[in-house]
Amino acid sequence: MFDLTLAQARDGLRKRDFSARELTDAYLGAVAALNPKLNAYLLVTEAQARAQADAADAALARGEAANLTGIPLAIKDLFCTKGVRTTAGSRILEHFVPPYESTVTANLLRDGAVFLGKVNLDEFAMGSSNMTSAYGPVANPWTRRGDNRPLVPGGSSGGSAAAVAARLALGATATDTGGSIRQPAAFCGIAGIKPTYGRCSRWGIVAFASSLDQAGPIARTVEDCAIMLRSMAGFDPKDSTSADLAVPDYQAACHRSVKGLRIGVPKEYRSEGMAPEIEAMWQQGLAWLRDQGADIVDVSLPHTKYALPAYYIVAPAEASSNLARYDGVRFSSRTDGGDLTELYENSRAAGFGAEVQRRVLIGTYVLSAGYYDAYYIRAQKIRALILKDFTDVFRTVDALVTPTAPSAAFGQGEKMDDPVTMYLNDVFTGPANMSGIPGLSVPAGLDSQGLPLGLQVLGKPFDEETVFAVGAAIERASGFSALPGIRAGVAA
Amino acid sequence: MSYIIEGRTGPWEIVVGLEVHAQVISNSKLFSGAATAFGAEPNSQVSFVDAAFPGMLPVLNREAVAQAVRTGLGLNAHINMVSRFDRKNYFYADLPSGYQISQYEHPIVGAGTIEITLADGSTRQIGVTRLHLEQDAGKSLHDQHPTKSYIDLNRAGVALMEIVSEPDIRSPEEAGAYVRELRLIMLYLRTCDGNMEEGSLRADVNVSVRKHGESYRTRCEIKNVNSVRFVMQAIEVEALRQIEIWEAGGTVQQETRLFDPNRGETRSMRSKEDAHDYRYFPDPDLLPLVLDEAWVDGMKSALIELPAMKRARYKTELGLSNYEAWTIVDDPEKAATFEALLMTGLEAKFCANAVLGVISRKVNEESITFGLIPTIHGGSFFSNLTEIMRAQVTNAISANSVSAIIMSTPLDAPISQVRAMIKEREQVSDTSAIEAAVDAMLAANAAKVEDYRAGNVKLFGFFVGQVMKAMAGKGNPGLVNEVLKARLG
Amino acid sequence: MSLDPATVRRIARLARIRVSEDQLAPLGAELSGILAWIEQLNEVNVDGVEPLTGAAQMALRLREDVVNDGGNADAVLSNAPDRAGAFYAVPKVVE
Numbered sequence A: 001m002f003d004l005t006l007a008q009a010r011d012g013l014r015k016r017d018f019s020a021r022e023l024t025d026a027y028l029g030a031v032a033a034l035n036p037k038l039n040a041y042l043l044v045t046e047a048q049a050r051a052q053a054d055a056a057d058a059a060l061a062r063g064e065a066a067n068l069t070g071i072p073l074a075i076k077d078l079f080c081t082k083g084v085r086t087t088a089g090s091r092i093l094e095h096f097v098p099p100y101e102s103t104v105t106a107n108l109l110r111d112g113a114v115f116l117g118k119v120n121l122d123e124f125a126m127g128s129s130n131m132t133s134a135y136g137p138v139a140n141p142w143t144r145r146g147d148n149r150p151l152v153p154g155g156s157s158g159g160s161a162a163a164v165a166a167r168l169a170l171g172a173t174a175t176d177t178g179g180s181i182r183q184p185a186a187f188c189g190i191a192g193i194k195p196t197y198g199r200c201s202r203w204g205i206v207a208f209a210s211s212l213d214q215a216g217p218i219a220r221t222v223e224d225c226a227i228m229l230r231s232m233a234g235f236d237p238k239d240s241t242s243a244d245l246a247v248p249d250y251q252a253a254c255h256r257s258v259k260g261l262r263i264g265v266p267k268e269y270r271s272e273g274m275a276p277e278i279e280a281m282w283q284q285g286l287a288w289l290r291d292q293g294a295d296i297v298d299v300s301l302p303h304t305k306y307a308l309p310a311y312y313i314v315a316p317a318e319a320s321s322n323l324a325r326y327d328g329v330r331f332s333s334r335t336d337g338g339d340l341t342e343l344y345e346n347s348r349a350a351g352f353g354a355e356v357q358r359r360v361l362i363g364t365y366v367l368s369a370g371y372y373d374a375y376y377i378r379a380q381k382i383r384a385l386i387l388k389d390f391t392d393v394f395r396t397v398d399a400l401v402t403p404t405a406p407s408a409a410f411g412q413g414e415k416m417d418d419p420v421t422m423y424l425n426d427v428f429t430g431p432a433n434m435s436g437i438p439g440l441s442v443p444a445g446l447d448s449q450g451l452p453l454g455l456q457v458l459g460k461p462f463d464e465e466t467v468f469a470v471g472a473a474i475e476r477a478s479g480f481s482a483l484p485g486i487r488a489g490v491a492a
Numbered sequence B: 001m002s003y004i005i006e007g008r009t010g011p012w013e014i015v016v017g018l019e020v021h022a023q024v025i026s027n028s029k030l031f032s033g034a035a036t037a038f039g040a041e042p043n044s045q046v047s048f049v050d051a052a053f054p055g056m057l058p059v060l061n062r063e064a065v066a067q068a069v070r071t072g073l074g075l076n077a078h079i080n081m082v083s084r085f086d087r088k089n090y091f092y093a094d095l096p097s098g099y100q101i102s103q104y105e106h107p108i109v110g111a112g113t114i115e116i117t118l119a120d121g122s123t124r125q126i127g128v129t130r131l132h133l134e135q136d137a138g139k140s141l142h143d144q145h146p147t148k149s150y151i152d153l154n155r156a157g158v159a160l161m162e163i164v165s166e167p168d169i170r171s172p173e174e175a176g177a178y179v180r181e182l183r184l185i186m187l188y189l190r191t192c193d194g195n196m197e198e199g200s201l202r203a204d205v206n207v208s209v210r211k212h213g214e215s216y217r218t219r220c221e222i223k224n225v226n227s228v229r230f231v232m233q234a235i236e237v238e239a240l241r242q243i244e245i246w247e248a249g250g251t252v253q254q255e256t257r258l259f260d261p262n263r264g265e266t267r268s269m270r271s272k273e274d275a276h277d278y279r280y281f282p283d284p285d286l287l288p289l290v291l292d293e294a295w296v297d298g299m300k301s302a303l304i305e306l307p308a309m310k311r312a313r314y315k316t317e318l319g320l321s322n323y324e325a326w327t328i329v330d331d332p333e334k335a336a337t338f339e340a341l342l343m344t345g346l347e348a349k350f351c352a353n354a355v356l357g358v359i360s361r362k363v364n365e366e367s368i369t370f371g372l373i374p375t376i377h378g379g380s381f382f383s384n385l386t387e388i389m390r391a392q393v394t395n396a397i398s399a400n401s402v403s404a405i406i407m408s409t410p411l412d413a414p415i416s417q418v419r420a421m422i423k424e425r426e427q428v429s430d431t432s433a434i435e436a437a438v439d440a441m442l443a444a445n446a447a448k449v450e451d452y453r454a455g456n457v458k459l460f461g462f463f464v465g466q467v468m469k470a471m472a473g474k475g476n477p478g479l480v481n482e483v484l485k486a487r488l489g
Numbered sequence C: 001m002s003l004d005p006a007t008v009r010r011i012a013r014l015a016r017i018r019v020s021e022d023q024l025a026p027l028g029a030e031l032s033g034i035l036a037w038i039e040q041l042n043e044v045n046v047d048g049v050e051p052l053t054g055a056a057q058m059a060l061r062l063r064e065d066v067v068n069d070g071g072n073a074d075a076v077l078s079n080a081p082d083r084a085g086a087f088y089a090v091p092k093v094v095e
């Protein structure tokens, strides 16, 4: 049963090959068995999952199958779930039980999904390794050949990626502010898409950086992502930045031919002393697309190298403001002090981890009097230049293909000496957030150590369909079928 | 007429600018669907957006935008077709998100002007720098517990207009006139209820002093002054405090102060001490606010008559005195009643007299408001009122009778009862009856008639009184005069 | 750009995060490292470029002025670390 993709499981449910309850029970069993090793789930909502599965079976029996009826999913613990603790991976929300359901998870429930529980993440989604979670790191289900030391699953959606890769869920919700869907998907050998900014509602998702945050799915295949995104996306009047556009049939787009599509290869993505294995994988991916009739074109995105440093002004600036509400008064943990100011200072010192504190301080600094123009305004101007780069190339190409990350998964504890080393994980993914365009990561192959590598497909704003078509074409050609060592259905 | 404070070192003039916070009249808050009504149970009008819960997002209220535009039009101000919302970041007990959403760099309304009139009849134009929309904060209660403050977020997120003046104000009187006129403009526009006791209108007062011909010296901001009288007092005591410092060789520190009306002094606000780096930046949860040209034009053409225009019209077209025009216009409900009476065809001066006289007395005695007059008891009070007043115009009853009937008529009296009361006091206009009464009176007062004819013309009033008395007050005064004059030759 | 301990103390105070005295210098060094990396943005000529505040390229939508939220004090207060009846409670604030 664990070998099925989301699309196959959906067919099986509709044909009544097995019940939603059987599927959910199997997944709950796998979570119980493997989660102690992976720490992907922070909270398993067993009783709720079984009740939802039973409701799904009743709906299936009535012949009322919706898009995701009976499909067991994991929910990144950044999505507020009504009556279910939501921590954002932070100590400061240790006891927070939202009295509301985020729009994205509400959409999934509307379409019949079963929620197995809440999964781990970097604290407030700030990180690329899941090492900043207040609830401990997540282990990547993959390990290097002949080496059992735990690797990071990437981040911030590390719990989502690890859960899906280890087959502890058929899919997972995730969010991406600088690469937090695509990089962990690449590290864990699965697919993930950050849709266009505005495609999924941000309402009810704990905010990190409002102008960059975007929800999306992580799943085993490109098509599974397409099925999930169909339900997650949609206009929401409660989010002023939500786009009032119809949601296309993304699954159908996965079957479109790429023949005649113009695929851009940005030369600036090659400059940073790229690892030869990553370069080789990239060339392979382009060759597959050429074989299927796509035109491969060299393009230039001249401001690429500035996207990440500009991101590290914009994101911390917004975060410093967004996180001011965690003050120990209304819903966040309190550490008392002599007066209110000390209560604030103590609660936030005790409640926020080192990386969150670092970013809040950087953000406070770059917005403060005398520095605003030099940092924030300059970063926003560079943001305009980055968007212009993309707008210009998308006049001549339909999509771009790049590596997802500059390396494969690394070890827990590596790249921790200097924050900037960790930040560089997002060098290929960050530009899509700065410009709002959609980006998908698709597993393409393994490196010499047996770790998965991903390729990234970038598309025009609101043209996720082309992104899916190109991603699915790479997936088909790669025939990627390698599996991680730790996964449901095999003895550990 | 310039306002000068004589110091030990010579005369000082004062420079004042006002930042008025006016609560927008709207059903729901600026960015959430929670209610705005005053006096509700604590935290009962709070959405998760207002309490800044994780993942909550602001969505702008169309009516708040419309109210800001209307007010801007009422201030003859420039409407900015594109404006933007910024975050003003600071920590405060009753500021749930740790930032106030406000409009810093690009306000919805730009420069405008308010004309004020002073006691000596002179007028001055006070510049309005800008008007922007922003959220109100919640309320902290400090007197409920010995060691704790209690927080009520009902007001958090309510829409405010902050109206910033140029530093054009030169006396407490001008400041008072400015606040009163601004308040009145918003009352007419129905964009702010102007209720200062409930905090719907508060002023931050920026005060500095200078010697004549100097440029500006350091100013202090006195926060949240909540009555016109206190605004005037605060300016006076703050100016004196600053003059004292300057004259003692000291330097005024730029700071935020609080006016204490009980002690008649301003004092430094400790809680605002280190809140000066607000780290403004555009709110990433909101997009630029772009107004629709036709929508704004529609509001422009629907703009009602403003108090200054009304006063001018009352004086020049309707012939009211300056006093009458100001007194009526100062109360929009009075003005509405006045204009409703005019609509029935009654004469303006007569209506103004009634509104400022007997109708005001009636309103007080019945403990109603002028605003209720047109509609109370299905409009029957208003139609009774016009019936009674018309009876004076047609000479059926006297001015005294009009007052007496209005004061004694119940608000819900049926028209038949009112007509009966008029009938009872109806004047006798039958010339022969009046002639008879005059002749009888003259016969009975032969000696006085002699006196009159000998030149004591003051007796005429006495004769009139005697005739009226004999006719039980119902004699038509005009006819009585006429007949008397004829008989006395 | 290097952040001295006084600057770190000021920022931490603005951000309401307690930082102990002995952490000011190491934290300053760490933040300075990040800022030094960010300095490369100064290479870019941004003359005449309009700042881009967000990725959404549209105008703001407006909400109708109807009351459809609030009226649930208990839900709003349910997560509060300290409450007094229908109020949130904090240490007494001196104005």
Ligand SMILES: [Mg+2]
Pocket (backbone or CB within 6 Å): B019, B204
């Ligand atoms: Mg102010």
Ligand SMILES: [Zn+2]
Pocket (backbone or CB within 6 Å): B021, B134, B162
């Ligand atoms: Zn204000």
